[in-house]
Amino acid sequence: MISKIEIADVATYPAAGERLTDLKKVNYLFGHNGCGKTTISRAIHDPSICTGYTVNWRDGRELATLVFNRDFADASFGDQMQGIFTLGEDSTEQWRRSSALRPRLLDQIAT
Structure with a gap:
């Protein structure tokens, strides 16, 4: 399970970064257009595509993820x-x- 996501200096996120914590087994993200939902889903789908993405897994155990986004x-x-x-x-x-x-x-x- 993902325990924390950090995104910095990517798309709408500032260089100082933003952090999502206290994540559950299933998380629903919603918001206005352009607020960063797709950026979060891209970080979950493949954090290696950008140095601004950090995804931490509970107990260091990475699991398969399913992401349904625009991509x-x-x-x-x-x-x-x-x-x-x-x-x-x-x-x-x-x-x-x-x-x-x-x-x-x-x-x-x-x-």
Whole structure:
């Protein structure tokens, strides 16, 4: 279980840093847009991506984390094609690649 999260000099957080303590097994974060919710979720998901993140685990035992944030949604869901809904990072990437190839295919069909 996470016991403490510290974030400093990242996004909306000051260089002096902010600290979340007294965390429970399940924690719900809410707030206005731009107040730092996604930054906290990124720290939990992968604290190694930024030196401003520190995540402390109770008894030093790191557990698997599940983070549902904008990054997850962008990587996993795609609804750009009307009537089509794709799920999963691989599906979204395949759709992007096929969309990029579509103009060339249409051009070849027309000639």
